[in-house]
Amino acid sequence: xxxxxxxxxxxxxxxxxxxxxxxxxxxxxxxxxxxxxxxxxxxxxxxxxxxxxxxxxxxxxxxxxxxxxxxxxxxxxxxxxxxxxxxxxxxxxxxxxxxxxxxxxxxxxxxxxxxxxxxxxxxxxxxxxxxxxxxxxxxxxxxxxxxxxxxxxxxxxxxxxxxxxxxxxxxxxxxxxxxxxxxxxxxxxxxxxxxxxxxxxxxxxxxxxxxxxxxxxxxxxxxxxxxxxxxxxxxxxxxxxxxxxxxxxxxxxxxxxxx
Ligand code: 2AM
Ligand code: CA
Numbered sequence: 001x002x003x004x005x006x007x008x009x010x011x012x013x014x015x016x017x018x019x020x021x022x023x024x025x026x027x028x029x030x031x032x033x034x035x036x037x038x039x040x041x042x043x044x045x046x047x048x049x050x051x052x053x054x055x056x057x058x059x060x061x062x063x064x065x066x067x068x069x070x071x072x073x074x075x076x077x078x079x080x081x082x083x084x085x086x087x088x089x090x091x092x093x094x095x096x097x098x099x100x101x102x103x104x105x106x107x108x109x110x111x112x113x114x115x116x117x118x119x120x121x122x123x124x125x126x127x128x129x130x131x132x133x134x135x136x137x138x139x140x141x142x143x144x145x146x147x148x149x150x151x152x153x154x155x156x157x158x159x160x161x162x163x164x165x166x167x168x169x170x171x172x173x174x175x176x177x178x179x180x181x182x183x184x185x186x187x188x189x190x191x192x193x194x195x196x197x198x199x200x201x202x203x204x205x206x207x208x209x210x211x212x213x214x215x216x217x218x219x220x221x222x223x224x225x226x227x228x229x230x231x232x233x234x235x236x237x238x239x240x241x242x243x244x245x246x247x248x249x250x251x252x253x254x255x256x257x258x259x
Contacts, residue, residue: 006059006105006113012124014054015101018085019119021046022099028092037159039089044068047085047101055081062105067211076237080106084211087116088187090159102189104214109237114215114222116193125193127222133196142225142247143198148178151250154191155182156205156243164206175258188243192216195245196223202246202254206230213243226251230259 021027027042034040048068056064059081065071066083074080081103086092088099097120105113116125125140127133133140145151155172158164176182183200185191189212191203196219214237217227229235230242232255244255 008113008126008128010058011103012115012117012126014051015103015115015117016119016122016124018047018050018101019117019122021050022086022092022119025095028095031093035160036162037090039093040068041086041089041093043092044086044089048083051083051085051101051103065211067209076106076109078108082106082111082211082214082237084189087189087212088185091186096186098185098187098190100187100190100193102211102215104218106214106237111214111218111237114218116189116215116219118190118193123193125196125219127196127218129218129222131222133219133223135193135197140197140223142195142220142223143201143250145201145247146249148175148250148253149180151179151201151246152199153179153182153246153250153254154194154200154203155184156188156191156203156208157184158206161207168206171258175254188212189216192220192227192243192245195225195247196220198223198247202244202250204230204242204244204254204259206242207240208243210237210239210241213241216245217243220245224248228252228255230255232256 030042062079084102092099100118112129194200226248227235228244
């Protein structure tokens with residue numbers, strides 16, 4: 001497997017170093033609007049550049065797909081890094097301390113390695129296909145919740161599609177009335193990492209991009225959970241996907257009963 005040829009220890013070290021760039025509040029204040037509720041800062045560019053230079057030097061045969069660059073040249077039948085340099089950019093802008101770096105490695109459109117690193121808490125979630133999911137080196141698994149009453153569910157509001165608010169918030173209300181409570185972090189990758197570690201029991205969000213969910217998808221699956229689309233089928237790595245994640249029972253319930 002290709003993931004076996006990656007120096008995982010070095011890769012994690014690289015991501016920890018890139019995470020230090022999150023501390024630059026001046027760079028976080030240099031903001032550009034890409035679309036409705038869709039932002040990029042100088043921190044996003046700096047993290048992307050830091051990792052791009054080093055990954056392309058060390059692994060010249062692996063393509064580099066990342067949120068803040070054009071990606072037309074990417075051939076998904078090969079090996080591809082998939083990076084979100086800052087997942088949770090709105091949180092970063094507000095100094096809310098809930099953002100992360102999300103890096104995945106895909107082999108023929110299949111995620112074989114995923115790392116989600118939160119520089120604020122210094123929590124590093126990592127999974128390799130077939131090897132399991134780890135938080136700072138300790139094995140983690142999804143929760144064992146079996147029903148909605150005992151479940152804490154993270155929702156994603158798709159803030160860049162405000163026209164979906166009516167539909168989304170109707171679902172949120174329905175779900176809120178049935179589950180323990182709902183949460184909204186603002187970082188899809190952290191939500192998926194929290195599902196993987198059993199801190200929350202489920203999560204869903206409409207229209208995520210591949211860099212938002214690729215690493216987190218492997219985290220959840222390697223932690224024993226499911227990542228489905230809104231139709232209840234196994235979610236794949238298309239560029240935009242509707243994501244439903246949870247332990248297997250909760251993911252299925254969410255997809256079948258609520259969405
Ligand atoms: P970002 O912070 O990297 O932009 C919040 O609902 C989640 O949606 C975050 O993970 C956020 O990632 C992501 N997001 C923001 N704008 C988006 C867009 N235009 N398409 C898909 N996902 C987006
Ligand atoms: Ca981003």
